[in-house]
Amino acid sequence: MPDRSIGYFKLPIKHYYDKYLKSKECPNCHRTSDLAENLKVCPHCNCYLPFTAMDWIYYLTGKISVKQIIHHKEIKDELHSKHPRFKKKLHESKKKSGFKDGLITMRTNIDYHPVVLTILNFDFFNGTIGPVEGEKFARAIQIAKNNKLPLISIWTSYGMNMYLDIESLYQMPKITYYLSELNMPYISILSGTVLGGTSVSFVQGDIIIAEKESIFGFTGKNIIKKSIPIPDKFQTEEEALKSGKVDMIAERKDIKTILLNILNCLDSKNYSECQKIKFQPPDIAIGAKISNHSAIKTEINNNYMNAFNILGIAKHYKRPTCIDYLKIFDQFVELKGDRISGDGPTIIAGLALIDKKPLIVIGIEKGKFIEKGDALFSGQKIFYNNGMPGPTEYRKARRIIRFAEKAKLPVVFILDTSGARMDPVSERGNIAYELNETMKTILNLKTWTVAINIGEGGSGGYIALACADKILMQKYAYAAIAACEAKASILYPDEKNSLEIAANNSEITSKQLLDKHYIDGIINEPEGGAHLDTEKAIEYIEEAIKQELEKIYNLPNKIPTTQDIQKRIKRFTAV
Incomplete structure (x- = not known):
């Protein structure tokens, strides 16, 4: 991975890895070169460390300097929130993320395939979505529609921004409408935790890929378990796949290959050479022995085809x-x-x-x-x-x-x-x-x-x-x-x-x-x-x-x- 202080976005090197790693039992989870080379998946315990917006951009496009296609004026606290801590939180989010808002929007190529790519930056208000992010995503949808390009979005989000109240809430029906009008394929990637209104409107793509170790749901389990007990693997990617919410679970290292296979099918004129994905039959238990199989093995008279x-x-x-x-x-x-x-x-x-x-x-x-x-x-x-x-x-x-x-x-x-x-x-x-x-x-x-x-x-x-x-x-x-x-x-x-x-x-x-x-x-x-x-x-x-x-x-x-x-x-x- 490139030095995170390099490039158009000028991302700060200091990040939340230190706090995150302290919660892991693996003593080998630390910021080393081998961790970066492994796409920030610990090669010892296989736990998934947070992948930043710039990490995703570099991984999928190979670029370290990318300009956004949609610019928006900075959030003005007096226009959006009267909460006493909002101004401070806004300043902290800008400093932590290196961005003026939470959504990166770009028109780029993944290998030979032109796409519209959006990435929600978790460092900005913990990936919560307000009116600026909603508006930028709505415009990205329109750009994909007008230019006949697939839309690919990557989400790590705790839902809608509560500081911005009703303006955040109204982004949900707004995005639901724009996505319903989109006449191009929409591929949504869940990375880490995706909850709340983000799961309702923003991530509902034609194809949904859940990264391994991701969490997907509407109400956070910490809130639910205050009222009722929750089962094992609740809101995990395995449960999401089993309950039909997502199309597949993918390891981080495989996501680009999966995207290229999908894009090759959607846009075969810009075919990109990659490892070809074939159908993999599931592992199925051998099951019970058939006690009387004489009827199953009945011989057929091939001489008389009635x-x-x-x-x-x-x-x-x-x-x-x-x-x-x-x-x-x-x-x-x-x-x-x-x-x-x-x-x-x-x-x-x-x-x-x-x-x-x-x-x-x-x-x-x-x-x-x-x-x-x-x-x-x-x-x-x-x-x-x-x-x-x-x-x-x-x-x-x-x-x-x-x-x-x-x-x-x-x-x-x-x-x-x-x-x-x-x-x-x-x-x-x-x-x-x-x-x-x-x-x-x-x-x-x-x-x-x-x-x-x-x-x-x-x-x-x-x-x-x-x-x-x-x-x-x-x-x-x-x-x-x-x-x-x-x-x-x-x-x-x-x-x-x-x-x-x-x-x-x-x-x-x-x-x-x-x-x-x-x-x-x-x-x-x-x-x-x-x-x-x-x-x-x-x-x-x-x-x-x-x-x-x-x-x-x-x-x-x-x-x-x-x-x-x-x-x-x-x-x-x-x-």
């Missing part, structure tokens, strides 16, 4: 799933969280890049039975709920679909589900409403969409994500009004071979649906099914996605016109 046998191939326990097909993307930055209650692992979504063509990928993962010798274990199936998404998953998908519209990126859906989640949790979450809202969002979406059925396409859980501009199916996939087991039990309850009868008496195969013009194309599979040659099946899907993206990116209109959207809708209204 609907029943195709159904068996579509449901085969070795058939490739969404995660297998995510390998085709050169980059994949997973986005998590519905911003309300959780993440929902059944739907995997993220920013992707293939042949330098960016897109959003949303897939349904059903998991596989894990084989150990002759035994099968159900850990993945349980974790992914056998590919049956619930309300949380559809809310997450909808959030990311809307982000795709803002970023003007096509969406590719990789679908494999027998239907939406069926249990009391799903019903309490109003799954019917979530499916309805998801369909409305996709039908009226102002970006191009492609849905690929890679196995099962059952009921509303499938069609909620499949009402796209282009619908493709793998050769041995199926689509139906309900899972064939449910259809068999309802329509043929007294028949011995009810499932076979139900399948063969239905038009569910890819060929049948293509002949009726319900889908637009069939993606080839290895003879006998994708489970017999996974790599070949992946090649076929990769080729199909590349072809569809090539068509989309060669269209004269990069986003659908009103007529294009009406054409998408007419596919369903005409039936």
Whole structure:
């Protein structure tokens, strides 16, 4: 890191590290050169020391002398606060931070990518936000909007500035409005503690990255615990990820790489070489052993491909799933969280890049039975709920679909589900409403969409994500009004071979649906099914996605016109 006394901002060397370090038990946490080289993360105990505004600027841009794009007159205490200590606090904040206000705003480059970058300086009133900071951030939003640039903001904040009272309070709806009008992607980074009104309005980006060891919430835990006990990991970054508030947790050293991967997807024309992020499947416990797996390992007669046998191939326990097909993307930055209650692992979504063509990928993962010798274990199936998404998953998908519209990126859906989640949790979450809202969002979406059925396409859980501009199916996939087991039990309850009868008496195969013009194309599979040659099946899907993206990116209109959207809708209204 550079000498902090050097550069445009003339930051003082004296900082609050001494007080901060005394609270740490690690005897090796001290200001040394190895600490600076490690981005102020202790190499001994791995604790995160405060990263200043100038530290962030140097880390992300390599600059030590940067002029702000928005200047504001100094805060005048007689205009803003009558508190007797305000004038003294203002003077101390200016001296401590080296700034006249708390928000740094700049138009700069992160590698080759032009961005608008704002950083809240924690040294100024402990990162609390008043009318000056609010106004500067509002203007930064407008600059990003007018110049069609991504907005990146870094936050360490205890909320709104109480000395400035109602003027601070009014910044919250003000910023909420300006961000709602922003038509460019907004990436928010949480560093350290972020609480109060800052968490309400300022940090609510399209993508939220929580730095390791950060705290994220509305009311500070010290206030809450005066009334009620608080659980372990309360307001930690782990809880924020689990409850769907943030997209990811990142170590400080990885944040620039993550940003470059995201920016490469948002702005592929200014592509920057960097370490490519790929999808990393979570560690899942092996789960319980399946006591009777003879039905799972049922042999399929490949010589006679009727609907029943195709159904068996579509449901085969070795058939490739969404995660297998995510390998085709050169980059994949997973986005998590519905911003309300959780993440929902059944739907995997993220920013992707293939042949330098960016897109959003949303897939349904059903998991596989894990084989150990002759035994099968159900850990993945349980974790992914056998590919049956619930309300949380559809809310997450909808959030990311809307982000795709803002970023003007096509969406590719990789679908494999027998239907939406069926249990009391799903019903309490109003799954019917979530499916309805998801369909409305996709039908009226102002970006191009492609849905690929890679196995099962059952009921509303499938069609909620499949009402796209282009619908493709793998050769041995199926689509139906309900899972064939449910259809068999309802329509043929007294028949011995009810499932076979139900399948063969239905038009569910890819060929049948293509002949009726319900889908637009069939993606080839290895003879006998994708489970017999996974790599070949992946090649076929990769080729199909590349072809569809090539068509989309060669269209004269990069986003659908009103007529294009009406054409998408007419596919369903005409039936």
